[in-house]
Amino acid sequence: MAKLLAYSLVSIVPPPFKTEYIVGIAEDDGVRTPVRIDRSHLKNLKIGMSGTITTRETDQGEIKYFTPEEVKLEGGKVALVTGAARGIGRAIAIELAERGYDIALNDIETSTDGEETIKEIQSLGRRALFAVADVSSYSDVQKMVNMVVEKFGRIDVLVNNAGINIDRLVTNMSPLEWQKVIDVNLTGVFNCTKAVLPHMIAAGGGRIINISSQGALDGPVGQANYAAAKGGVVSFTKVIAREYAQYNILCNAVAPGCIRTRMTDSIPPGQLRERVSKIPLGRRGEPGEVAKLVAFLAEDGTYITGQLILINAGEYI
Ligand SMILES: NC(=O)c1ccc[n+]([C@@H]2O[C@H](COP(=O)([O-])OP(=O)(O)OC[C@H]3O[C@@H](n4cnc5c(N)ncnc54)[C@H](O)[C@@H]3O)[C@@H](O)[C@H]2O)c1
Known part of the structure; x- marks a missing residue:
């Protein structure tokens, strides 16, 4: 299981719309990897949280993604x-x-x-x-x-x-x-x-x-x-x-x-x-x-x- 060491929300503003995504660093078995994180996880991200690193084919080539372990939400x-x-x-x-x-x-x-x-x-x-x-x-x-x-x-x-x-x-x-x-x-x-x-x-x-x-x-x-x-x-x-x-x-x-x-x-x-x-x-x-x-x-x-x-x-x- 990987651990999230740091993350940041990045905004790019080409008109007319703003694009935002999350970048971070995750560590697995002592190896640090730059990762992206789906924006839907933003509210629940915490430094040190566990998750998995997977590779996705995107328009910009292969990108590593960090997916947090199931997050317990307050209420449903x-x-x-x-x-x-x-x-x-x-x-x-x-x-x-x-x-x-x-x-x-x-x-x-x-x-x-x-x-x-x-x-x-x-x-x-x-x-x-x-x-x-x-x-x-x-x-x-x-x-x-x-x-x-x-x-x-x-x-x-x-x-x-x-x-x-x-x-x-x-x-x-x-x-x-x-x-x-x-x-x-x-x-x-x-x-x-x-x-x-x-x-x-x-x-x-x-x-x-x-x-x-x-x-x-x-x-x-x-x-x-x-x-x-x-x-x-x-x-x-x-x-x-x-x-x-x-x-x-x-x-x-x-x-x-x-x-x-x-x-x-x-x-x-x-x-x-x-x-x-x-x-x-x-x-x-x-x-x-x-x-x-x-x-x-x-x-x-x-x-x-x-x-x-x-x-x-x-x-x-
Ligand atoms: N029943 C159909 O065959 C049918 C077909 C196509 C679309 N629709 C659409 O489905 C939706 C629901 O329809 P339904 O058949 O259940 O109707 P319904 O009349 O049984 O229920 C409509 C509900 O909306 C509430 N309401 C009315 N004005 C309101 C307001 N200003 N603010 C808050 N609540 C308000 C009513 O009090 C009611 O509880 C509607 O948008 C309707 O146009 C229904």
């Missing part, structure tokens, strides 16, 4: 899931809790739904915190993120799930109805991402998963505000992926089709039957099926960023 990994009292957000919070995450559960207000979700997460042996905030308000979101970092110490995963719809033909849609949906579904994603990014950068990485919608792609009649917001989420996702890849932050979007939640329960029964009849798999999706995809992007998917992934049983191909 932490996920902040917005709009998580019920529906898809709730399923995502529970799926991540089952995989060992402590959960900051955001919703616009406290509710029995939210309290039940909190209890279910706690029954899995994870910590759960009700983080009340209106995602469309930046000051609310900033306070919430500060509170989560104070209580849990970190945010490894942000899932921007909170969303609403107010469906009308454009001729019947008031400017207020347009704005409200944009504020929650698009500005909410900007607000939460902006507030969380500095913490992920300082921690050496993170994952951001934005819940968009098939409606971003297929021009749903009566949903101009919703479709525009969800399309905006896809474009925003791509920019975040490019701007923050250098900090080991991966950002992807998930576009569900027709999922069985209160949002689709409110579709008039005749219309819902007609829609489902056109879905190749012939049924609505379950929130838990979306949650598994989100958990994959949070936990695995180490070479996926800036992508939009559809989960829709082939309804839109």
Whole structure:
């Protein structure tokens, strides 16, 4: 086992972006070797810590890397899931809790739904915190993120799930109805991402998963505000992926089709039957099926960023 003798964070600033990586010296069997260290380990590095030295093929030739021995984190990994009292957000919070995450559960207000979700997460042996905030308000979101970092110490995963719809033909849609949906579904994603990014950068990485919608792609009649917001989420996702890849932050979007939640329960029964009849798999999706995809992007998917992934049983191909 090698020992870390020294390390330093090196910044190179070719415009427009800054690149940062960690260099160090590790000693194994009395032999000192210059090494690189993945930036994701930054927060946990300590002089004298043990680890292994491996050789990696890179664009700059063979480089020795030092990987610290499994680092014991204070508490567990932490996920902040917005709009998580019920529906898809709730399923995502529970799926991540089952995989060992402590959960900051955001919703616009406290509710029995939210309290039940909190209890279910706690029954899995994870910590759960009700983080009340209106995602469309930046000051609310900033306070919430500060509170989560104070209580849990970190945010490894942000899932921007909170969303609403107010469906009308454009001729019947008031400017207020347009704005409200944009504020929650698009500005909410900007607000939460902006507030969380500095913490992920300082921690050496993170994952951001934005819940968009098939409606971003297929021009749903009566949903101009919703479709525009969800399309905006896809474009925003791509920019975040490019701007923050250098900090080991991966950002992807998930576009569900027709999922069985209160949002689709409110579709008039005749219309819902007609829609489902056109879905190749012939049924609505379950929130838990979306949650598994989100958990994959949070936990695995180490070479996926800036992508939009559809989960829709082939309804839109
Ligand atoms: N259900 C579907 O078929 C479907 C399809 C595509 C995309 N989506 C998207 O998935 C996400 C979850 O949808 P769902 O079906 O679970 O809906 P839902 O209505 O069951 O849940 C949405 C949650 O977001 C919360 N919320 C609303 N406004 C908020 C705000 N300003 N701040 C914080 N929380 C807020 C609500 O209180 C609720 O708990 C949404 O972004 C939605 O657009 C859903």
